[in-house]
Amino acid sequence: MPFTHLLESFLIHYLERFSDACFCVRLRDKTYTIGAGEPLFTIHVKQDIPKKELLTSAELAMGEAYMRGDIDIEGDLFTALCVLLPHFSKDSIDRSALSKLFHASTKKSDQKEQVASHYDLGNDFFKLWLDKTMSYSCAYFKKEDDDLFTAQHQKVDYILEKLYLKKGMTLLDIGCGWGFLLIEAAQKYGVKGYGCTLSKEQWAEAQRRIETLGLQDLVTIDLIDYRDVARSGKTFDRIVSVGMIEHVGRPNFPVYMGDASDMLKDGGLFLLHYISGQDERATSAWTRKYIFPGGTLPSLREIIHIAYDEKFRVIDVESLRRHYYKTLMHWYGNFQKAKPQVEAARGTEFVRMWDLYLCGCAASFYVGNIDLHQILMTKGNNNDLPLTRWY
Known part of the structure; x- marks a missing residue:
């Protein structure tokens, strides 16, 4: 996992772990290829996502970025989500930072x-x-x-x-x-x-x-x-x-x-x-x-x-x-x-x-x-x- 990618963007560093499928990430006029083979889709990052947000919950951080239009999917959204979601489900979540979400009232x-x-x-x-x-x-x-x-x-x-x-x-x-x-x-x-x-x-x-x-x-x-x-x-x-x-x-x-x-x-x-x-x-x-x-x-x-x-x-x-x-x-x-x-x-x-x-x-x-x-x-x-x- 190239250390230079960590310096350029923690998001790129984070996504490099998703290498069981091939896709591209475009950030600041540079394109990074994750995995081997023919890319299935491209994640276009228009506004980088802070490391702290990704470590709290990558799924939440990237979901909010997509809603705002800070990232977009070029290609089929369903295909991209089939690649990304299994990785998100395995990630740790900072539950203390999101305690209100995970301890909602049952009144x-x-x-x-x-x-x-x-x-x-x-x-x-x-x-x-x-x-x-x-x-x-x-x-x-x-x-x-x-x-x-x-x-x-x-x-x-x-x-x-x-x-x-x-x-x-x-x-x-x-x-x-x-x-x-x-x-x-x-x-x-x-x-x-x-x-x-x-x-x-x-x-x-x-x-x-x-x-x-x-x-x-x-x-x-x-x-x-x-x-x-x-x-x-x-x-x-x-x-x-x-x-x-x-x-x-x-x-x-x-x-x-x-x-x-x-x-x-x-x-x-x-x-x-x-x-x-x-x-x-x-x-x-x-x-x-x-x-x-x-x-x-x-x-x-x-x-x-x-x-x-x-x-x-x-x-x-x-x-x-x-x-x-x-x-x-x-x-x-x-x-x-x-x-x-x-x-x-x-x-x-x-x-x-x-x-x-x-x-x-x-x-x-x-x-x-x-x-x-x-x-x-x-x-x-x-x-x-x-x-x-x-x-």
Whole structure:
């Protein structure tokens, strides 16, 4: 590792460790080649990044530099992120300097604000790049060329099939978003659905959908914390939660699972669909600062462990990692088409932040930094279910 590069720029010195792939870095009219072979992309450094920031969190420092336009990627952003992100995930982070990010409050009032900071950006914003179902979670692709709308319908159908619903059952959706899953369950299975969300925007759109379809007798969605639903004493035959546990914070994982157990009737089914981390460390300072304040990815092993501390029995676990990669690439493509409109309303830095978020998440799933798991559990034993997953 040439010492001269350290004198010229600590960033160049830092990036020289990423030599398992070939790329170029252009800084002050000089071009440096990292690795051997044909360069896959070029990082154009318009403003150097201080050493202190890189040592605190290189991912955060370079993410912020990209948002400001201090660095740019010449070539395919997805390819660049597939090279860079695995290295960032292995780097040490100065957690004392970023203590507020990694020790976010888990109080109800603070978590409501955290949720609102992302999901209350506006229904009009999300409608620009989500499909018509307004599903903001991993789709399910039965065929390589399924479009996003089809894949989101298939995801919901797949979840409802796993829940083995029967007419007249009650179904709780914890963190129900815009209500699509509950609406489908009511229309296709005749179940009575109840959902909770902390997003005012999602709640308002869900109410409009329910009223438009005339489902007020079958679907109810409240603007309420899941903990307050549990305290109300309500119980359900089935519970589903899609992409919600990531927002409760590690100290609250046992609370969340305990409340789910309390709300589920004996023998009932609980399907937990969530983004999972490879271990129990919170590593993405940039995501916690700019995208999901307080967000924490549970590992598969810790959720299984907590489940058995309650009355749950795990009967099925499935990884949908590659499905989420495909989902995010659809969202990223849709966002590119809407970019002029978003930039006019929210500015260039916001657009570059969301480019990095959507494309970076797709890359993270693709390279295996993160995963997506569906865990199906029963409360206690249930010997009345079909013998195979394919019921």
